[in-house]
Amino acid sequence: MVRLLTLIILWRRRTKMSQHHSHSQGFHGHHLPVAGSKEEPLYAIGARFETPEALVHAVDHLRDQGVSLYECFTPYPVHGLAESMKLPKSILSLLVLGGGISAVLIALSMELIPSCIIYPLVVDGKPLNLSALPQYIPIVAALTIMIGAVTAVVGMILLGGMPRWNNPMFAWDLFAKDASRGFFLAVEARDRKFSTSALTELLHELGAGDITAIHQEASEGK
C-alpha cells in the first residue's frame, strides 16, 4: 500500500502543536527553517513541490542518489509515484483473498452443519445434500463480499500505518495546516545517506520550496 498519508484519518494532538508553535519558526544550523523543538532530535528534511510531476522527478533523483528512507505525502494518488518509489506490491490483495476464502468456509459451515447434520429439516421438499447447493449460495456470496470488503478497508488502514497518535511531520506547521496545497516529501534523518547540507542543496535544485528541518515536538513532561 502506498503510504500516501490518508489525511482525513490522521489523528492529531492539536494541544501539543500550539504549545511549541512559538519557537518552531526561525533559522538553525544550515540556515534552514526549523519546525518542532530544537532540543529534540532531527526527524527529517521536509520539502514541498508545486506539481506531482516535480515530486515524481525528485523521487527519481533521490533514488539515484541512494536515498531510501523517505516518504511522500500527496493530496490524491499520483500516477507513477509508486513506480518511482519502487514500492513492492502490497500484500493487501492476498489478505482480501484470504478473507474471501474464509468467508466461503464460514458461510458454508454455518449453513450446512445446522441444516444438514445437527438438525436436518426438509423445507419445501428440497434435498438435504449438496444437490441443494443453489439455496446456500446467496449467503456465501454476501458474506464473501462483506468480509472481503471489510478486509480491504481495514487492511488498507492498518497497512498504511494507521491508526497512530501522531506523526512527527505535524510539527511542521506548513504541512499540518496546508497538506492538501502541495506535494510533500520528507527524507528521514535515519537514512544512511542523510546529510542536511547535501540534501538541502539537492532538493533546492530539484525545484522544491519550503525546505524545512523537522524536529520532533517536545514531549509532554518538558
Place this chain on the structure above:
Amino acid sequence: MSAEHKSLPVPETFDYKHVGGRFVGLCVTALIALILSLILGLKNPQQFAFSWFFAGFFFFTILIGSLFWVVVHHAVDAAWSVGIRRQLENISCLLPLLTLLLVPLLFVASDLWTWMALSPTTNHELAEKSAYLNVNFFWIRTIFYFLLFGIGAFLLRRNSLAQDKDGAAVHTIRNRRVAYFLVPVGAVSLTFCSIDWMMGLNWKWNSTIWGLYIFAGSVLGALCVIILLSNALRNAGYLKGVLNGQHNFAFGKLLLAFTLFWSWIAYVQYMLIWYANIPEESIYYVLRSSSSWKVLGIILVVGHFLVPFVLLLFRGPKASAGFLGLVAGWMLAMHLLDVYTMVLPVLHPEGFHPAVMDVVALLAIGCTLSAFYLKMLGDSPLWPSRDPRLAEAANYID
C-alpha cells in the same frame, strides 16, 4: 506526465496486405456455407430454423454488445476506450447485414416460434397472451428492434467518421445525445427482443430476468471479440499508439466484471426458478438438466464461471495480451455454448444432438459478417483520429 503535453498518435489505416488471400477464402467459405444451408434447409426446415436462429442470435448478441460499448463510451464520456471505438462501431454497423441474413427465418418462423401456428380462438392459454403475442405485433416489434439498433449504430459511426474529417467536437456532443437516447430505449428494446425471440421459443415459459441475462452474455461476448480483434491488429503492427499495456488491465478487469455479472444473473435465474419450483417456470431447467443436456449445463457453470473467475482474479497475468486473448477466446466459446443451450434443447428435448447445420449456419453467417467487416476495416482510420479524448486515451493509466 499529463496527456496534453504528448503529441497525438498518427492515424493509421488498415493495409490489406495483412489479409491477403484469406479474404477470398472467407468469401468462398461464406458462399459455400450459404449454398449448403439452402440445400440442408430445404431438406430439413426445422433443423435449419433452429440452427440458423442459433447462429444468427449468437452474432446478434455480439453486434448488440458492441453497440452497447459504443453507447456506454459516449454516455459516460469515457476516455480509455477511444482506441478501440472505431472497431466497435464497425462491428455494430453490421446489424443491417445481419437483418438481411436473418430474413430466411421468415419462411420457417412457425417452426421456430410454435405459437404462430396456433389459433387463439381454440387455444385458451394463447388467447390470454394474444394482446401481446400475436403475429402482426411480433413482426412490427421485430422491425422496430432492427430499425432502432441499426439506425443507432449507423448514426454513432457516421458522426464519428465526420469527426475524422473536420475534428469538430460537435460530433461528440451529437453522439452523446444518441447515446443518451439509446441507453433507456435500447435497454427496454433489448429486453423485449430477447423475450420475443428467445423466450418465445417456449411461449408458455417466462423469466423476469431474461433480458438482463441476454444482455450480460452479449456484453461479455462483444468484449471478448474486441479483445481478440485488438490483439490481432496489434500483432499486425497497428494500434500501438493508442493501446498500451495499461489497456490490457482495463480489458482484464472488465472481462472479470462481466464474467461475474453473467454468472450472478444466470445463477439468480436458476436459483429462483429452482426454489419456487413452479412447473411452467421450471420446465426450462428441467429440459436442460435432463439427459445429455445436463453435461452442457455443467460445462457452462465450470467454463463460463469458475475457470475464468480464477484465471482473471490475479492482476499479474492481466498485463499480458496473449493471456487475455486466450481467456477471451475461451469465453467466446462459452458464450456460443450458452446460446446453443438456449436454442437447441427446444428442438431436441431427447438430448444433445449435434447437427451439421449448426456448424454450417455459424460459418455462413460468421464468414459473411467477417468479410463485410474486413471491407469496413480498411475504409476508415483504425481509430477516431481526431477525437477530443484521443490523447487521454493513448496515455491511459489503469
